[in-house]
Amino acid sequence: MPVPSPAVEINGLVMRYGATTAVDGLAMTVDSGTITAVLGPNGAGKTTTLETCEGFRRAQAGTVRVLGLDPRKDRRALLPRIGVMLQDGGAWSGVRALEMLHHVARLHAHPLDPAALASRLGLEDCGRTPYRRLSGGQKQRLGLALAIVGRPELVFVDEPTAGMDPHARRTTWDLLRELRAAGVTVVLTTHHMDEAERLADVVHIVDRGRVVASGSPADLTADGRTLEDVFLDVTTRSGT
Amino acid sequence: MSPDQRWRDPHAAPGARLDLSPAPGAAPFGLQVLAQTRMETRLLLRNGEQLLLAIVIPVLALVGGVAAAGRLDLDLGDQPVDVLTPGVLALAGLSTAFTSLAIATGFERRYGLLKRLGASPLPRHGLLLGKIGAILLVELVQVVVLGTVGFALGWQPDADVPAALLALVLGTAAFGSLGLLLAGAVRAEATLAIANLVYLLLLTGGGVVFPTEEYGALGPVLEWLPSGALGEAMRAALTHGSVDGRSMLVLLAWAAVAALLTSRTFRWE
Numbered sequence: 001m002p003v004p005s006p007a008v009e010i011n012g013l014v015m016r017y018g019a020t021t022a023v024d025g026l027a028m029t030v031d032s033g034t035i036t037a038v039l040g041p042n043g044a045g046k047t048t049t050l051e052t053c054e055g056f057r058r059a060q061a062g063t064v065r066v067l068g069l070d071p072r073k074d075r076r077a078l079l080p081r082i083g084v085m086l087q088d089g090g091a092w093s094g095v096r097a098l099e100m101l102h103h104v105a106r107l108h109a110h111p112l113d114p115a116a117l118a119s120r121l122g123l124e125d126c127g128r129t130p131y132r133r134l135s136g137g138q139k140q141r142l143g144l145a146l147a148i149v150g151r152p153e154l155v156f157v158d159e160p161t162a163g164m165d166p167h168a169r170r171t172t173w174d175l176l177r178e179l180r181a182a183g184v185t186v187v188l189t190t191h192h193m194d195e196a197e198r199l200a201d202v203v204h205i206v207d208r209g210r211v212v213a214s215g216s217p218a219d220l221t222a223d224g225r226t227l228e229d230v231f232l233d234v235t236t237r238s239g240t
Numbered sequence: 241m242s243p244d245q246r247w248r249d250p251h252a253a254p255g256a257r258l259d260l261s262p263a264p265g266a267a268p269f270g271l272q273v274l275a276q277t278r279m280e281t282r283l284l285l286r287n288g289e290q291l292l293l294a295i296v297i298p299v300l301a302l303v304g305g306v307a308a309a310g311r312l313d314l315d316l317g318d319q320p321v322d323v324l325t326p327g328v329l330a331l332a333g334l335s336t337a338f339t340s341l342a343i344a345t346g347f348e349r350r351y352g353l354l355k356r357l358g359a360s361p362l363p364r365h366g367l368l369l370g371k372i373g374a375i376l377l378v379e380l381v382q383v384v385v386l387g388t389v390g391f392a393l394g395w396q397p398d399a400d401v402p403a404a405l406l407a408l409v410l411g412t413a414a415f416g417s418l419g420l421l422l423a424g425a426v427r428a429e430a431t432l433a434i435a436n437l438v439y440l441l442l443l444t445g446g447g448v449v450f451p452t453e454e455y456g457a458l459g460p461v462l463e464w465l466p467s468g469a470l471g472e473a474m475r476a477a478l479t480h481g482s483v484d485g486r487s488m489l490v491l492l493a494w495a496a497v498a499a500l501l502t503s504r505t506f507r508w509e
Contacts, residue, residue, distance in 0.1 A: 054359055055359075056355070056358065056359070056509075076363065079266075079359060079360065079361055080264050080265050080266040080361040081262075081264040082264075082359075084356075084359035086352055086355060086356060086359075088352065089351045089352030089353070089355075089356075090351070090352040090353060090355060090356030091351065091352075091353060091356065092283055092347075092348065092351065092353055093347065093351060094283055094286060094287060095279075095283060099279075103275060103276075103279050104356075104360060106267060106271065106272070106275035107266065107267050107272050107275060107360050107361045107362050108264075108265060108266065108267055108361060109263075109264075109265030109266060109267050110263040110264075110265055112258055112259075112260070113258075116258055117258060120258055146356065148260065150264060150265075150360075150361070151260070151261070151262055151263040151264055152262060152264050153262040153264055178258075178260055179260050182259070182260035182261040182262070183261055183262060184260060184261075184262055
């Protein structure tokens with residue numbers, strides 16, 4: 001399927017909540033078929049930016065195009081084509097893990113086999129566990145499964161490995177790399193510098209609602225500093 | 241096959257390759273609504289508190305009401321079970337369309353489920369249709385159970401079945417809209433408390449189970465409430481085989497006003 005390039009194009013995005021400016025003229029491009037990491041301190045505007053791309057929020061100023069579409073006006077056309085992994089929650093408390101995955105699969109035309117996907121993410125042993133009794137890492141993996149079960153062209157994953165043990169983290173990284181190899185564009189936010197370094201083709205560092213540094217991990221660390229040094233250098237300490 | 245194995249794909253060893261290449265698309269709208277209806281019905285029937293509200297309390301109200309009416313020698317005009325069964329059917333509609341829906345929706349909002357589905361191919365009107373489907377299915381179960389209990393207690397309806405169905409549908413529309421109005425406006429915990437409180441108040445003093453005329457001076461007021469209107473419309477349809485046009489219009493008006501307010505105020509997150 002031909003995908004317009006770039007997958008995401010944001011220009012001059014401004015988002016305010018009352019007196020707070022969460023996003024302040026942010027510009028960012030995500031090329032198709034890449035893994036792009038968005039880094040930034042808490043409150044830098046990462047989640048707000050992602051939620052604007054996902055059509056949850058209307059851009060107050062600036063333009064946002066996702067797969068060539070307006071996330072608000074073309075929402076119905078866009079939603080089947082993207083996968084969204086929420087930071088937390090997103091399921092009935094009494095629903096069983098695999099039941100939830102089957103349900104979301106049924107909303108799509110050509111979903112992945114839910115049982116095979118669950119098995120791939122190591123969820124087969126908690127398939128019948130109610131959502132409220134899943135561990136944090138299991139909830140995260142289920143969230144990722146829910147984001148990709150519909151075979152999207154583009155996935156947004158918000159802190160995909162938060163609360164995961166090292167095994168689950170590796171499984172998740174492998175899956176994200178496999179998605180890229182299959183032609184899926186991945187946009188992820190993370191607080192883990194090693195995650196960004198190992199996974200991402202491109203890193204955007206966001207601070208106070210603007211992109212303050214962009215490039216491949218190798219470019220950003222070309223002067224011998226670690227990515228964390230660069231991050232600490234270009235961003236401000238968050239109040240949260 | 242053990243229950244565990246049912247969920248396992250025998251061919252998919254960990255690390256097996258999945259075809260992750262993009263193949264996006266929404267399922268046909270009808271199938272999405274069907275999936276949502278199925279899911280919501282299953283969750284509702286699996287939840288102990290919801291079952292208590294949907295089945296146990298109405299059955300107790302019917303059995304207890306008939307027993308009490310006999311012992312207290314209450315004069316309801318007709319055989320007590322003939323008056324109480326339509327009233328308890330109205331109560332069952334109220335509990336499912338209002339209390340259960342409000343509580344479930346409140347927690348769906350709180351747990352981010354509405355947000356998750358908001359990012360899925362299921363449109364909001366599909367979600368709403370799924371909820372309506374689940375409510376109607378649960379009401380069907382309630383009608384079968386309560387009807388059976390009623391007949392076992394000697395219920396002899398003089399029934400206008402289409403009028404009873406219309407009353408139940410209008411009542412469901414009115415209470416369902418009010419339930420969503422509540423769930424979309426306040427926190428989940430507040431929804432839980434208010435929905436249960438309103439249910440208790442209407443159960444005892446809302447003109448649902450007992451005819452509004454039993455409430456003395458309060459009766460004429462209750463006839464303008466959706467609870468009294470639904471109760472009266474059901475009793476007219478099932479006790480006297482007649483259509484209570486005014487109560488139907490009262491329900492329709494409540495449904496219209498609440499639906500309008502809900503569409504203006506409902507917050508999905």
